[in-house]
Amino acid sequence: MKDLVSRCPIEEVMQVISGRWPSLLIYYLKQGTKRFSDLRRDNPTISHKMLTLELRKLEDAGIVERSEFEGYPLRVEYDLTPAGLKLVPLLDALGSWWDATAAGRSRGSTLPVEVTE
Amino acid sequence: MKDLVSRCPIEEVMQVISGRWPSLLIYYLKQGTKRFSDLRRDNPTISHKMLTLELRKLEDAGIVERSEFEGYPLRVEYDLTPAGLKLVPLLDALGSWWDATAAGRSRGSTLPVEVTE
DNA sequence: AGTAAATTACGCACCTTTTTGTAACCACGA
DNA sequence: TCGTGGTTACAAAAAGGTGCGTAATTTACT
Numbered sequence: 001m002k003d004l005v006s007r008c009p010i011e012e013v014m015q016v017i018s019g020r021w022p023s024l025l026i027y028y029l030k031q032g033t034k035r036f037s038d039l040r041r042d043n044p045t046i047s048h049k050m051l052t053l054e055l056r057k058l059e060d061a062g063i064v065e066r067s068e069f070e071g072y073p074l075r076v077e078y079d080l081t082p083a084g085l086k087l088v089p090l091l092d093a094l095g096s097w098w099d100a101t102a103a104g105r106s107r108g109s110t111l112p113v114e115v116t117e
Numbered sequence: 118m119k120d121l122v123s124r125c126p127i128e129e130v131m132q133v134i135s136g137r138w139p140s141l142l143i144y145y146l147k148q149g150t151k152r153f154s155d156l157r158r159d160n161p162t163i164s165h166k167m168l169t170l171e172l173r174k175l176e177d178a179g180i181v182e183r184s185e186f187e188g189y190p191l192r193v194e195y196d197l198t199p200a201g202l203k204l205v206p207l208l209d210a211l212g213s214w215w216d217a218t219a220a221g222r223s224r225g226s227t228l229p230v231e232v233t234e
Numbered sequence: 235a236g237t238a239a240a241t242t243a244c245g246c247a248c249c250t251t252t253t254t255g256t257a258a259c260c261a262c263g264a
Numbered sequence: 265t266c267g268t269g270g271t272t273a274c275a276a277a278a279a280g281g282t283g284c285g286t287a288a289t290t291t292a293c294t
Binding site: 008009010011012013014015017018019020022023024027060061062083086087090091092093094095096097098099100101104105 | 125126127128129130131132134135136137139140141144177178179198200203204207208209210211212213214215216217218222
């Protein structure tokens with residue numbers, strides 16, 4: 001994903017939050033400060049390479065803050081920035097929208113979805 | 118992107134609206150009914166393969182409605198569904214968020230970013 | 235009148251590009 | 265030697281592009 005210069009802010013956000021990991025990482029970081037290894041434990045199927053890449057991307061986007069502490073085994077902490085925190089409800093809104101529109105979709109899911117409308 | 122069964126609605130939405138095209142297609146469809154070739158004109162850099170794949174995905178997600186008309190050269194129309202329309206303001210909100218947090222980011226943009234720290 | 239070509243919205247096969255995974259390596263100190 | 269938080273190189277997988285084929289009918293040319 002080369003940094004194609006897009007005229008549209010929506011395109012730009014999507015470049016950052018698109019994909020499998022960003023929303024998950026934001027979700028876990030919302031719970032509070034996390035270390036690199038915490039995030040790997042939270043999400044065991046991400047490779048360490050992906051985790052570093054995605055964290056870097058979120059950091060560049062101003063969503064995540066990285067704090068490095070000197071020491072024995074290097075310690076690095078990750079947090080959501082204030083901007084990142086503001087993003088959370090927007091993602092939640094998407095999730096709610098998805099649930100709300102679930103009726104229209106064809107899913108073999110076992111969960112009976114009750115819709116009044 | 119195999120249909121990994123995710124427990125989280127946000128993950129599921131992201132699977133649908135992630136990537137370069139969905140937000141753009143939604144943007145253009147918001148302007149009203151569009152035909153396949155209209156969408157290609159709106160967005161000249163998408164290939165016909167991608168356009169069909171993405172439209173299919175949005176259709177499956179209940180965001181886009183496809184209407185096929187019998188005839189000479191086959192005619193197909195695409196529209197946002199009511200659910201799709203409800204998605205629009207959520208994407209707009211993401212765009213606004215991006216613009217609002219623009220100050221924190223490091224861009225080679227010509228706009229002078231003033232940082233106090 | 236007869237033939238050729240264009241049109242629309244794709245599907246399919248092949249090939250290239252991009253993304254992601256894997257494994258090895260780094261420094262440091264317990 | 266292990267654990268920390270990485271980087272790098274190489275390999276595998278996934279995504280995406282290109283071009284051809286298709287239907288049925290109109291239009292264009294001769």
